[in-house]
Amino acid sequence: MKSAVTISLVPEARGGPFVYWDDLAAGCRAAAALGFDAVEVFPPGPDAVSPDDLRALLDDNGLALAAVGTGAGWVKHKLSLTSPDDATRDRAVAFVRSVMDLAARFEAPAIIGSMQGKWEGAVSKPVALRYLGHALFKLDQHAADLGTTLLYEPLNRYETNLVNTLGDAAQLLTGASLEHVKILADLYHMNIEEANLPGAIRAAGRHIGHVHFADSNRRAAGLGHTDFAPIVAALADVGYSGYLSAEVLPLPDTDAAARQTIDTFRRLVG
Incomplete structure (x- = not known):
């Protein structure tokens, strides 16, 4: 397994669970200095990051790109894959595709989290799940064309009422x-x-296909009450060799959260 840390470039997401903020170059330098293997980037949109500049930053710092988030699609642009509006759903799919295009240049996946939306109002749960499944089917085809994967993240009940557990997510995908x-x-x-x-x-x-490495209180691993040893053992048992990526609150501060994460990763993984 490999280590990664998050960098958010989305002002509208400030206060959220990201370790580094605003400055991609500074985040890459700090991640490299601590010995992380990769960074996970959350841009305002695919055009906000120059692929050439990102390539240079990764190469200069000896880092890989673990994944690219699409959260700005919802937080900044209010796009949802389960919107009651057909045109909004189409724009949401197009936004995810464009992020996938960027990520694929680095052999990295894109992430669907908050853009999955929820069921409410005129959209019942069965209809919302149908919308979501249809969108994922189209994006699955795009991933095949790119030769990459797409990551779907089940969220807790306070963030979505669609898919909350790994089991439900696996059922949706199959x-x-x-x-x-x-x-x-x-x-x-x-x-x-x-x-x-x-x-x-x-x-x-x-x-x-990916793991967000966060403690029970959404702080860096080791600052809550999660028992990580059996979790890492289970990941090893299923043959997982991907990233443990710190999507955590920058508490008590960014540097401390990053250092706590890499220290815990090394203790557990080596």
Whole structure:
């Protein structure tokens, strides 16, 4: 398994669970100095980051790109894959595709989290799940064309009322016959929704494509009450060799959160 840390470039998301903020170059330098393997970037949109500049930053700092987030699609642009408006759903799919195009240049996946939306008002849960499944099917085809994967993140009940557990996410992916969409297992969300985190990981198994490495209070691993040793053991048991990426609150401050993360990663993984 490999280590990664998040960098948010979205002003509208300030206060959210990202370690580094605003300055991509500074975030890359800090991540490299601490020995992280990669960074996970959350841009305002795909055109906000120059691929050439990003390539140079990664190469200069000996880093890989772990993933690219699409959260700005909702936070900044109010696009949802389950919107009641057909045109909004189409724009949401187009936004995700464009982020996938950027990420694929670095052999990295894009992430769908908050853009999945929720069911409410005129959109019932079955209809919302149909919209979501249809969008994921189209994006699965785009991932196949790019030769990459897409990450789908089940969120806790306070952020969505659609899919909350790894088991439900796996059922959604298999039911829609998706071959290039994997589950992002976020340990913070799992702490809220799963009865047994290692058990949920073992059950989801081959569907897991990425892990957000966060403690029970969404602080850096080791600053809450999550028992990480059996979680890492379960990931090893299912053959997971991807990133443990710190999507955590920058508390008590950015540098301390980053250092706590890499120290815990090294203790658990080596």
